[in-house]
Amino acid sequence: MEIRQQLAALTRYRHIISGAPVAIAVFCDRTVMYNDVKDHQAMGACLQNMLLAAHGLGLGAVWLGEILKSAAEVGRLLGVSSAMELMAVLAIGYPADTGQRSIRKDAEELVLAEF
Numbered sequence: 001m002e003i004r005q006q007l008a009a010l011t012r013y014r015h016i017i018s019g020a021p022v023a024i025a026v027f028c029d030r031t032v033m034y035n036d037v038k039d040h041q042a043m044g045a046c047l048q049n050m051l052l053a054a055h056g057l058g059l060g061a062v063w064l065g066e067i068l069k070s071a072a073e074v075g076r077l078l079g080v081s082s083a084m085e086l087m088a089v090l091a092i093g094y095p096a097d098t099g100q101r102s103i104r105k106d107a108e109e110l111v112l113a114e115f
């Protein structure tokens with residue numbers, strides 16, 4: 001079976017990986033980390049930048065985090081060192097505009113207090 005299909009089988013969102021022409025697994029190299037919070041925040045920013053770059057190119061991309069439950073299997077499948085910590089898989093393709101829109105909270109709902 002193609003590696004991308006084997007990757008897809010490691011998440012309940014397999015249809016997203018199977019249906020996209022590209023999947024990018026993003027890892028954090030634990031051997032060059034010195035602060036988990038800082039480095040994981042940096043990886044979140046990296047992933048968000050990748051999503052924005054994809055959007056800027058007219059592509060559609062989805063951040064897949066649920067696959068982290070299978071992080072060890074993903075690392076073995078892709079043959080990366082165990083020092084590489086899986087952060088997410090991004091599925092990238094051409095967006096199919098289904099007209100679906102996100103439901104967003106108003107900013108006031110997210111502010112705990114104002115001084």
Ligand SMILES: Cc1cc2nc3c(=O)[nH]c(=O)nc-3n(C[C@H](O)[C@H](O)[C@H](O)COP(=O)(O)O)c2cc1C
Pocket residue numbers: 013016062063064065066067102103
């Ligand atoms: C940390 C994180 C993990 C996510 N994991 C998944 C996932 O496993 N499967 C999935 O379909 N979408 C996943 N998403 C994408 C969200 O479901 C959603 O599409 C994205 O946050 C944009 O939603 P919005 O347009 O409603 O804001 C994840 C998003 C984030 C930020």
